[in-house]
Amino acid sequence: MGSLFRSEEMTLCQLFLQSEAAYACVSELGELGLVQFRDLNPDVNAFQRKFVNEVRRCDEMERKLRYLEKEIRRDGIPMLEIPGECPEAPQPREMIDLEATFEKLENELREVNQNAEALKRNYLELTELKHILRKTQVFFDEMADPSREEEQVTLLGEEGLMAGGQALKLGFVAGVILRERIPAFERMLWRACRGNVFLRQAEIDTPLEDPSSSDQVYKSVFIIFFQGDQLKTRVKKICEGFRATLYPCPESPADRREMAMGVMTRIEDLNTVLGQTQDHRHRVLVAAAKNIKNWFVKVRKIKAIYHTLNLFNLDVTQKCLIAECWVPALDMETIQLALRRGTERSGSSVPPILNRMETIEDPPTYNRTNKFTSAFQHLIYAYGVATYREVNPAPYTVITFPFLFAVMFGDLGHGAIMAAFGFWMCYKEKPLQAKKIDSEIWNIFFGGRYIILLMGLFSMYTGLIYNDIFSKSLNIFGSSWRNNYDGSTLQSNQLLQLNPDSKDYLQYPYPFGIDPVWQLAEANKIIFMNGYKMKISIIIGVFHMLFGVCLSLWNHLYFKRRISIYVEFIPQILFLSLLFFYMVLLMFIKWTTYGATPGHFGSQDPEIVKTSAFCAPSILITFINMMLFKHDKNTRPQCDDFMFSGQMFIQKLFVIVALLCVPIMLFGKPYFIMREQKQRARQGHQPVEGNAENGTAGGAPVPASGHHDEEITEVFIHQAIHTIEFVLGSVSHTASYLRLWALSLAHAQLAEVAWNMLLRKGLMSNDYQGGIFLYVVFAGWAAISVSILVLMEGLSAFLHTLRLHWVEFQSKFYGGEGYLFQPFSFEIILDSAGQAEE
Amino acid sequence: MAFVTELPYRVALSDGDVHKEKQTWETNYTPIYVMTTIFAIIFFIGPFAIKKGENKWIIKTCMMLASFFLWLFWVTVYIAGMNPLVGPQLRNTTLAWMAHTWGESALVTKTSGDTSSSGDTGSDG
Numbered sequence: 028m029g030s031l032f033r034s035e036e037m038t039l040c041q042l043f044l045q046s047e048a049a050y051a052c053v054s055e056l057g058e059l060g061l062v063q064f065r066d067l068n069p070d071v072n073a074f075q076r077k078f079v080n081e082v083r084r085c086d087e088m089e090r091k092l093r094y095l096e097k098e099i100r101r102d103g104i105p106m107l108e109i110p111g112e113c114p115e116a117p118q119p120r121e122m123i124d125l126e127a128t129f130e131k132l133e134n135e136l137r138e139v140n141q142n143a144e145a146l147k148r149n150y151l152e153l154t155e156l157k158h159i160l161r162k163t164q165v166f167f168d169e170m171a172d173p174s175r176e177e178e179q180v181t182l183l184g185e186e187g188l189m190a191g192g193q194a195l196k197l198g199f200v201a202g203v204i205l206r207e208r209i210p211a212f213e214r215m216l217w218r219a220c221r222g223n224v225f226l227r228q229a230e231i232d233t234p235l236e237d238p239s240s241s242d243q244v245y246k247s248v249f250i251i252f253f254q255g256d257q258l259k260t261r262v263k264k265i266c267e268g269f270r271a272t273l274y275p276c277p278e279s280p281a282d283r284r285e286m287a288m289g290v291m292t293r294i295e296d297l298n299t300v301l302g303q304t305q306d307h308r309h310r311v312l313v314a315a316a317k318n319i320k321n322w323f324v325k326v327r328k329i330k331a332i333y334h335t336l337n338l339f340n341l342d343v344t345q346k347c348l349i350a351e352c353w354v355p356a357l358d359m360e361t362i363q364l365a366l367r368r369g370t371e372r373s374g375s376s377v378p379p380i381l382n383r384m385e386t387i388e389d390p391p392t393y394n395r396t397n398k399f400t401s402a403f404q405h406l407i408y409a410y411g412v413a414t415y416r417e418v419n420p421a422p423y424t425v426i427t428f429p430f431l432f433a434v435m436f437g438d439l440g441h442g443a444i445m446a447a448f449g450f451w452m453c454y455k456e457k458p459l460q461a462k463k464i465d466s467e468i469w470n471i472f473f474g475g476r477y478i479i480l481l482m483g484l485f486s487m488y489t490g491l492i493y494n495d496i497f498s499k500s501l502n503i504f505g506s507s508w509r510n511n512y513d514g515s516t517l518q519s520n521q522l523l524q525l526n527p528d529s530k531d532y533l534q535y536p537y538p539f540g541i542d543p544v545w546q547l548a549e550a551n552k553i554i555f556m557n558g559y560k561m562k563i564s565i566i567i568g569v570f571h572m573l574f575g576v577c578l579s580l581w582n583h584l585y586f587k588r589r590i591s592i593y594v595e596f597i598p599q600i601l602f603l604s605l606l607f608f609y610m611v612l613l614m615f616i617k618w619t620t621y622g623a624t625p626g627h628f629g630s631q632d633p634e635i636v637k638t639s640a641f642c643a644p645s646i647l648i649t650f651i652n653m654m655l656f657k658h659d660k661n662t663r664p665q666c667d668d669f670m671f672s673g674q675m676f677i678q679k680l681f682v683i684v685a686l687l688c689v690p691i692m693l694f695g696k697p698y699f700i701m702r703e704q705k706q707r708a709r710q711g712h713q714p715v716e717g718n719a720e721n722g723t724a725g726g727a728p729v730p731a732s733g734h735h736d737e738e739i740t741e742v743f744i745h746q747a748i749h750t751i752e753f754v755l756g757s758v759s760h761t762a763s764y765l766r767l768w769a770l771s772l773a774h775a776q777l778a779e780v781a782w783n784m785l786l787r788k789g790l791m792s793n794d795y796q797g798g799i800f801l802y803v804v805f806a807g808w809a810a811i812s813v814s815i816l817v818l819m820e821g822l823s824a825f826l827h828t829l830r831l832h833w834v835e836f837q838s839k840f841y842g843g844e845g846y847l848f849q850p851f852s853f854e855i856i857l858d859s860a861g862q863a864e865e
Numbered sequence: 866m867a868f869v870t871e872l873p874y875r876v877a878l879s880d881g882d883v884h885k886e887k888q889t890w891e892t893n894y895t896p897i898y899v900m901t902t903i904f905a906i907i908f909f910i911g912p913f914a915i916k917k918g919e920n921k922w923i924i925k926t927c928m929m930l931a932s933f934f935l936w937l938f939w940v941t942v943y944i945a946g947m948n949p950l951v952g953p954q955l956r957n958t959t960l961a962w963m964a965h966t967w968g969e970s971a972l973v974t975k976t977s978g979d980t981s982s983s984g985d986t987g988s989d990g
Contacts, residue, residue: 030922426930510963517957525952535893536946548953622948640950
């Protein structure tokens with residue numbers, strides 16, 4: 028029975044595979060995703076395993092693919108997503124082909140990149156030369172300008188000029204330097220050469236591309252004039268230090284012009300070559316981009332298969348691989364088929380053998396979920412994985428979780444927003460999934476889309492019942508309250524209260540939910556709602572907990588713990604029902620017994636007074652008095668001090684029986700365990716199916732060696748802890764359900780504040796400017812409604828509901844000591860690899 | 866606990882017409898019967914309607930749980946509101962609006978002790 032009720036039955040199997048067929052069979056099993064392999068070589072180093080070479084080759088291939096991917100991304104080429112089905116894991120011989128392809132691609136790409144870099148360097152040099160030639164033209168023109176001749180005399184003074192009788196010859200170097208370095212460069216030159224050099228510089232307008240880092244940098248052309256060889260060497264050294272590139276610049280203008288033309292031609296040639304290189308690279312990358320996702324999948328699958336093969340044992344004859352695996356019992360047929368397919372594919376003649384093994388180990392827990400139930404199952408697993416074959420709380424969580432959330436969130440408007448959001452995500456499931464959006468928050472919301480949809484729908488229902496839509500109520504069926512005060516009373520009193528014991532109340536309630544008049548009430552709306560909401564919280568809580576205890580009955584039956592039924596289940600149910608379910612009944616009795624009597628409004632008839640609002644007792648006080656066996660003095664003589672005849676006797680009886688349950692819970696089970704252990708000791712350690720101890724799971728084989736007897740004190744302590752936990756927990760958990768009231772109150776109040784402070788002011792404004800004001804105010808109100816009321820309150824209510832399930836509900840029956848079934852599945856591996864990439 | 870009392874009452878219509886009718890007054894349990902029946906059908910008979918599909922069991926469980934909790938929620942509100950012990954405290958402006966839109970109470974008793982006739986109640990100030 029593969030259902031969610033309890034986890035599936037698992038068998039430990041041994042798998043014998045022929046070495047040739049092993050690869051193909053494992054590939055088929057990986058596609059299936061239903062087998063969890065165990066590591067049969069736990070003490071073997073990763074580097075000493077059998078298939079470590081293949082794994083290494085796969086790693087190498089992955090590295091090459093990642094390099095390719097980086098280059099593709101750099102160029103911004105879109106990578107084709109895999110259409111349709113994932114490609115299957117290729118055969119081992121195909122691996123060599125793949126390796127060759129990747130090798131070739133990588134080498135080609137590296138070569139292209141290197142060439143491109145060299146070409147770019149060349150290009151840079153030529154460009155700089157071009158700029159130099161252009162700019163220095165200006166400098167030389169200035170130097171030759173006759174109007175500036177007096178400046179030429181400065182260097183040696185007039186004596187030198189007269190002595191030499193000729194103009195002094197200035198040497199120069201020309202080069203290019205980064206713009207940022209120019210001030211420091213100038214300063215250095217000035218200091219080092221004692222001001223005897225002359226620097227002219229001009230900025231290059233266009234930025235140049237640095238070949239190694241591909242950054243755009245700004246550079247300047249400079250020319251330094253100096254005299255003499257010493258200065259020349261000094262200048263050259265400084266230029267080296269500042270990493271300025273020097274270029275040979277001819278002196279005569281004619282030479283310069285010629286050089287400039289030559290440079291231009293060479294630049295044009297280089298451009299062409301560069302363009303062609305880039306084209307080639309682009310073509311190579313585009314061709315690779317078509318298949319790269321495909322290749323990634325294939326390589327990852329191969330690697331996964333070899334990792335799995337490393338877990339196997341090689342038998343003595345070296346011809347057969349042995350594997351141990353956990354397999355769901357229902358899927359044996361499917362797995363056999365898969366194995367046969369694998370053997371056929373590999374062309375091997377020997378069929379694989381799959382046979383069951385007996386074991387006393389705990390099998391893993393496996394629950395088959397679909398896309399709807401998996402979200403709820405994950406909520407349960409987050410607390411603890413169910414013990415093997417234990418009752419699974421997840422299917423009930425599908426309804427109780429949204430319901431408890433809705434009790435806390437109850438607002439028709441906000442619920443509608445949430446439901447719309449959930450509906451959109453579920454409706455557009457496939458396209459949204461295909462997009463593979465990165466954001467983690469989105470993935471959390473999208474993963475819980477069905478939860479959100481259900482929460483929204485239930486919230487709409489509870490919103491209708493609470494009669495709360497954005498803090499206003501709907502009057503669909505007509506209120507049951509009327510105003511009977513006349514005009515003069517109204518004029519002289521600002522606040523008036525309606526009396527249910529009169530014509531003000533039509534003596535029948537609003538048919539669906541809370542009467543709409545209560546939203547209009549001033550001071551006592553909250554008081555009334557509190558009384559009602561607290562009671563409904565306790566009622567829901569008691570039912571939820573009783574349901575939890577009933578589930579434990581199924582666990583006891585399945586694990587054949589008959590004694591537990593008598594000494595654990597029955598006392599637990601009695602304790603909870605006699606005390607807390609009785610309180611729930613008291614609430615219903617109070618609601619139906621006390622109130623106005625139509626036709627006898629305001630009557631003083633003692634019989635009628637006894638059932639009027641005046642005599643309604645407080646449930647809390649009644650309950651406390653019941654537990655303490657106290658009897659308060661009757662302060663209202665017209666009223667009975669009981670709600671129904673025989674109440675005192677019944678209450679005393681209930682409390683006594685409930686208290687008697689406690690020692691049964693405390694000592695019952697240890698007593699039976701003790702008795703059994705004595706029996707076993709007398710029979711001399713013959714294995715007896717333990718009825719009281721945690722018996723064997725139904726269907727699993729009885730272990731050959733019995734359990735060794737636990738220490739009797741351990742058993743007592745264990746049971747004492749459980750009993751105290753249950754007894755104290757019953758009180759504290761019941762009170763804990765009051766959070767349903769607290770959060771719904773907070774939500775209602777927040778909604779009211781948002782309405783009164785924001786939208787109401789907008790709606791009450793007049794004229795055209797009122798329209799604009801309303802437009803702005805609505806934006807604010809909507810933003811607050813969505814961000815605080817839907818998102819924040821939603822998150823808060825979600826958390827509290829989760830806590831109610833994990834602690835209050837599950838502590839009644841859940842063990843949660845299992846471990847998860849983690850099958851060898853390509854889907855899971857590819858998903859996690861894809862996520863790790865991003 | 867149904868109070869069966871014969872009460873003559875007068876309906877005050879907006880055009881001032883007043884006429885007597887006899888009506889048996891009972892605590893109105895009809896909505897409880899209706900809603901309980903609806904939810905009971907979903908709870909008891911719904912599961913038999915699901916015959917096929919591999920998710921039979923969980924659909925049935927969900928139907929039963931949902932119908933039970935939704936019914937419980939509704940029935941608690943209804944029973945809580947059947948015999949209210951206090952009434953709402955309202956502003957005089959709200960009360961005036963109530964009288965204007967919802968009309969006055971349709972219940973006027975003629976037994977001794979209760980006096981007010983239908984005419985002079987709830988007129989606008």
